[in-house]
Amino acid sequence: MMSPNGVTLQIQDSHVMMDNGLVQVTLSNPGGLVTSIGFNGIDNLLEVQNEEGNRGYWDLVWAAPGSTGTTGTFDRIQGTSFKVIVEDEDQVEISFTRSWDPSLQGKQEPLNIDRRFVMLRGSSGFYSYGIYEHLQDWPGFNMPETRIVFNLRKDKFQYMAMADDRQRPMPMPDDRLPGRCQPLAYPEAVLLTNPINPDFKGEVDDKYQYSCENKDNRVHGWICTDPPVGFWQITPSNEFRTGGPVKQDLTSHVGPFALAMFVSAHYSGEDLVVKFKDNEPWKKVFGPVFMYINQAMDNDNPLSLWEDAKDQMAIEVGSWPYNFPASDDYPTSDERGSISGTLLVKDLYIKEEYMSADSAYIGLALPGDAGSWQRESKGYQFWTKADKDGNFTISDIRAGEYNLYAWVPGFIGDYKYNVDINISSGCDIDLGEIVYEPPRDGPTLWEIGIPDRSAAEFFVPVPDPKYINKLLVNKPDMRFRQYGLWDRYAELYPDTDLVYTVGVSDYRKHWFFAQVNRNKDSKTYGGTTWQVVFKLDEVHQSSTFKFRLALASANDAELQVQVNDPQANPPLFTSGVIGKDNAIQRHGIHGLYRLYSVDIPGSLLVRGNNTIFLSQIRSTTPWQNIMYDYIRLEGPPPPTSNQN
CATH class of the missing domain: 2.70.98.10 (Beta-galactosidase; Chain A, domain 5)
Structure with a gap:
């Protein structure tokens, strides 16, 4: 018994x-x-x-x-x-x-x-x-x-x-x-x-x-x-x-x-x-x-x-991985492996010395391109967060072939280690120091937002009092979870769209958290064009500027970029139709991360005031929108010397 x-x-x-x-x-x-x-x-x-x-x-x-x-x-x-x-x-x-x-x-x-x-x-x-x-x-x-x-x-x-x-x-x-x-x-x-x-x-x-x-x-x-x-x-x-x-x-x-x-x-x-x-x-x-x-x-x-x-x-x-599952398809801890190392960041336009990848997200996923892990759905993934010095250890990894990926808050883009990682039973791999060089062509002339893959730092409006969840009231960091925020944009900008002036505007107050369509009436919506106005003291017509667009989310959207001429056809850049994230409808502050780098010929710019136009042109529903993570304009790289 x-x-x-x-x-x-x-x-x-x-x-x-x-x-x-x-x-x-x-x-x-x-x-x-x-x-x-x-x-x-x-x-x-x-x-x-x-x-x-x-x-x-x-x-x-x-x-x-x-x-x-x-x-x-x-x-x-x-x-x-x-x-x-x-x-x-x-x-x-x-x-x-x-x-x-x-x-x-x-x-x-x-x-x-x-x-x-x-x-x-x-x-x-x-x-x-x-x-x-x-x-x-x-x-x-x-x-x-x-x-x-x-x-x-x-x-x-x-x-x-x-x-x-x-x-x-x-x-x-x-x-x-x-x-x-x-x-x-x-x-x-x-x-x-x-x-x-x-x-x-x-x-x-x-x-x-x-x-x-x-x-x-x-x-x-x-x-x-x-x-x-x-x-x-x-x-x-x-x-x-x-x-x-x-x-x-x-x-x-x-x-x-x-x-x-x-x-x-x-x-x-x-x-x-x-x-x-x-x-x-x-x-x-x-x-x-x-x-x-x-x-x-x-x-x-x-x-x-x-x-x-x-x-x-x-x-x-x-207690993970558990020792009790009886299936041979579930490996115990001694059948798994581990990996460790130190991730550093190299960006000479910020600092000459290597920087630690403080709080970087570092993980193993099936082999693919840099950033492919966020769209990966068939394999296993193993992630950790680096310490302030960029040190990391990932333990109890299932045996298999992986790539090591990372991204670092404060820096744009995705890192991928250049060698495939083979995890075997009991292995303990030490990668030593590895270096991420984020996308960079020249010095930062201006930036909007924080490169953290989220739109949370931007202006999230007070919700319509007719559509609230009381749990989320008086919690500014959760305000984006309230219903109906997409229609608050038209109330703030009933006739003209958002204009952001570099050096004057504050992205925490003046950059709406999502570029949504304008609610014209209860049945129709219109696309929106936002403007970023900035000054340049000097422009060489033959030089090239780099415009970085990091998006936190997109939903059935198309983003077009024009410089100093909103009617330019074709636009300088178009994303094509992107995204099915539906983040704003589902009360999220991000979806899938996307990064675009746009060359702006110096011939399109002038000394003094310039304007970049950001148009989201698809406008059949309220849900077509873009959330920005971070925007940066880089100047031309300085001329290199020919010293021996």
């Missing part, structure tokens, strides 16, 4: 249950859908009003090969075979698999999927991870999204927390139904007009207001106050997430939902849709993630559950 404190597994015809005396998790057999989570006298934390298949599950979206966009067929993944992998008093690991064969072509995505669930002795929760495999002789397909979803009981979980400064009581899912809300410009956003709790009346609810960058998306979830219980999703590593450390994604939102996002096109568009070719072999492990369930004493503040969840998150991060 097993110890009462050990883990037990009960197998029935249509369900299986894992129980360690703290938590009881029931799953459908062989589907592998989580139908019930029992804890602390609550027989089911999941929404009992939903059908069993719509409570806790893995899902994905798939589309035919060659299709465009980010939509497709929704598949709530169900297994066809159940297997016990490990069963003893210390651990139960169970597997729900589904295999593909050619008879399913066009009906189901060509993947073998193995979803694992793990419960450990004494652990207040359970783990889940998935192994996806596409075999070599299979047809291609697209996968825009895959994730884990938990729909908790709405009568219990009404307080959400995903950061110290983003947590609150939440509206009910019924508040989003007709009669209780007013639809806004897109389906995710509604204005609460008759909510069950009148305190929410007049607020906007939109799940994207709770988005988070991967690097900060470690723990989020919900609190029930009676009894005081918390349900948390803890993601201890980003190695299996796509798009790198600053890729943004959903966390928890009204439902109450808690999501573990692995692949999505949010804040990036089609660039991060996983696209498989015919006959392309691929395998990837997503997770494990930890569903942590905690309780407080009745006389404790229920919000202490958030502090405890953060403590547990730190424990899980410190």
Whole structure:
């Protein structure tokens, strides 16, 4: 007979249950859908009003090969075979698999999927991870999204927390139904007009207001106050997430939902849709993630559950990579390798000596061009942040072939180490000192913004009081997450566009955070042309100036540059149609980073006042826009001497 404190597994015809005396998790057999989570006298934390298949599950979206966009067929993944992998008093690991064969072509995505669930002795929760495999002789397909979803009981979980400064009581899912809300410009956003709790009346609810960058998306979830219980999703590593450390994604939102996002096109568009070719072999492990369930004493503040969840998150991060997953596809720490070094920056126009890459983001991802990691969606990525001296160490890297990438706050562009990195089991690679030389042709004549891949330093307007989320009020660093800011531009500039005068204007006050279309009326929008006015004391007609445009985001936009003649045709530069980031609509302050370098012939400039015109010419919707990260004009390089 097993110890009462050990883990037990009960197998029935249509369900299986894992129980360690703290938590009881029931799953459908062989589907592998989580139908019930029992804890602390609550027989089911999941929404009992939903059908069993719509409570806790893995899902994905798939589309035919060659299709465009980010939509497709929704598949709530169900297994066809159940297997016990490990069963003893210390651990139960169970597997729900589904295999593909050619008879399913066009009906189901060509993947073998193995979803694992793990419960450990004494652990207040359970783990889940998935192994996806596409075999070599299979047809291609697209996968825009895959994730884990938990729909908790709405009568219990009404307080959400995903950061110290983003947590609150939440509206009910019924508040989003007709009669209780007013639809806004897109389906995710509604204005609460008759909510069950009148305190929410007049607020906007939109799940994207709770988005988070991967690097900060470690723990989020919900609190029930009676009894005081918390349900948390803890993601201890980003190695299996796509798009790198600053890729943004959903966390928890009204439902109450808690999501573990692995692949999505949010804040990036089609660039991060996983696209498989015919006959392309691929395998990837997503997770494990930890569903942590905690309780407080009745006389404790229920919000202490958030502090405890953060403590547990730190424990899980410190335990990564885990030693308990039983799949050979999940390597343990001693099967992984590490790399270290020191990144320096060389920019002679700032300083003659090498500079330390203070707080640089440094990472390994699949081989590609510099910066390709932010659009990479099939492999694993491993990132760290350098210290103030540019020193870095990345540990517990899966074996494989990588490139080392970096970018440095305060400098434009992307770094890529010029030699492929081969990580093998147990290796410890020391690169020594490596040097990044950011793009530079001449001295800085003027600059606007801070090169940090974000538009956060620019002017973000006060939101329309008719469209607010109270959680974000009086938090200037979150103001960009409020609804409807795109229409504030036309109120500030009703007739003429933004003009920025170098040496007079302040980008924190006078540079709108996004170059949006002007709202002419409720149905039509117009493109906008911004001006940068600057003085030159001297211009050599034969010289060339360099104009650097670093963009923090673009959405179905086209940026054109003209110098001293806004009607010049063709323009000096056009980006072409760029971006599907949708960052402004989804309350982000950046999407994908882009850098353009434009040569400006001296013949286009004059001594005295000059004007650069920045036109965003696509204007059929309110969502076509550009966010700037940083703009710089470089003068011609000084003549070189011929000293021997």
